Amino acid sequence: MRVTLSQIHKSFGAVQVVKGLDLTIQDGEFLVLLGPSGCGKTTALRMVAGLESVTSGRILIGERDVTNVLPKYRDVAMVFQSYALYPHMTVAENIAYPLKLRKVPPAERDAAVRGAAAKVHLEEFLDRYPRQLSGGQRQRVALARAMVRRPSVFLMDEPLSNLDAKLRGHMRSELKRLQAELGVTTIYVTHDQVEAMTLAHRVAIMNKGVVQQIATPREIYEDPANLFVAGFIGSPPMNFLQGSLSGGTFAFGEGRFAVGVEGDRRNVTAGIRPEDCTVTSPSNGRISARVYSIELMGDHTLVTCQIGQEYLTVKADKLAQYAMDEPIGITFKDAAVFLFDSESGERIRSRARVDAMA
Structure with a gap:
């Protein structure tokens, strides 16, 4: 009924x-x-x-x-x-x-x-x-x-x-x-x-x-x-970085990376899911970080990375092993990055556009 x-x-x-x-x-x-x-x-x-x-x-x-x-x-x-x-x-x-x-x-x-x-x-x-x-x-x-x-x-x-x-x-x-x-x-x-x-x-x-x-x-x-929806759905939850958008680049406290979105915005939140991130060498990463902690979950390993005052979680292979404070790089595809207006919480770009960039 x-x-x-x-x-x-x-x-x-x-x-x-x-x-x-x-x-x-x-x-x-x-x-x-x-x-x-x-x-x-x-x-x-x-x-x-x-x-x-x-x-x-x-x-x-x-x-x-x-x-x-x-x-x-x-x-x-x-x-x-x-x-x-x-x-x-x-x-x-x-x-x-x-x-x-x-x-x-x-x-x-x-x-x-x-x-x-x-x-x-x-x-x-x-x-x-x-x-x-x-x-x-x-x-x-x-x-x-x-x-x-x-x-x-x-x-x-x-x-x-x-x-x-x-x-x-x-x-x-x-x-x-x-x-x-x-x-x-x-x-x-x-x-x-x-x-x-x-x-x-x-x-x-x-x-x-x-x-x-x-x-x-x-x-x-x-x-x-x-x-709100992005942060509520997902386990572990989506990573969020606070920053600004200028000239197709997202800039935050300790780094920056291209996102391919034009326009200037001061209060922007970038969201990246842990499973869309990959740990790589410091020279090959889009973001430079240090290992804060690692947790073996059985079928995967959660790597918590520190980027200045920010923290980002990566869902890595179950065999992944890193030392505390080890320098690493974090990489991801453009299509994995969600952009939100930090004040209103609304999405800045549509999924159709994200998929087209993949």
Whole structure:
């Protein structure tokens, strides 16, 4: 079912939390609302669920205006960060509870519970209580309880944040597969950019109540709309150098390099992703630096380089070895350099022009 948010505003007293949110989530789409704490993403989700009122604007599910409709009549299912399971009920009873409220006949209810449990691999745990389950199993119970309702829309509020790193990775795979099989429109809130990049068909990045960019994960990574998006997406994050632009050259505290962009600008930020940089000899680098630290990450090595008072991270080969304070050079292609206005945060040149220069 398609979900449409049209000019949604939400204020708590004088504090405006969501500012003119316009989003259309297509039928069967997995859309992730991504952003830092306090950016308004959870408030937006709760407004779709009906758990928060809308200050102004409209919310449609399909063609139906649900802006002022009670949550129970919206045909949505929400999965919370805290699982929200009933401790006195077994797994089967927790999953069946929405169907019990709807007075679904016991035989039909039992079949639906077993079907939902099978999809999240919980068949052998139906007689257990939540206290007897691991965090990942409890989260799967919450997912099964949402699934058994067969809602028009799934709403998920950071459902994996309480899990350890290994289990989070496993549950991401399970969630992605499950959503694809069910084909239910899903809106997922997270502050974890890895979750957003791996799960979403499209990502809407929010900051201070405003959507900064809506695009596929690949488009956002390769063509960030502004300085905030560029710095928020990527692990390790994009390197930033503060400087100025003059005569096609970017100049910063301890160096300069050609960028092929005409015009003079005083406050410019150059961004280069760690994987687009290469460590070379001091004489062959576009930037001269010294090794500040090295970190072996398993499949690659992170080399932190000091350039005067600035620091730049290079994602190097796993066999790379350098001594502390060793003089090095850093090189990269013109197309790897993003340029932003330091004051407004907006991009200075488009991806099309960057690609043409590669």
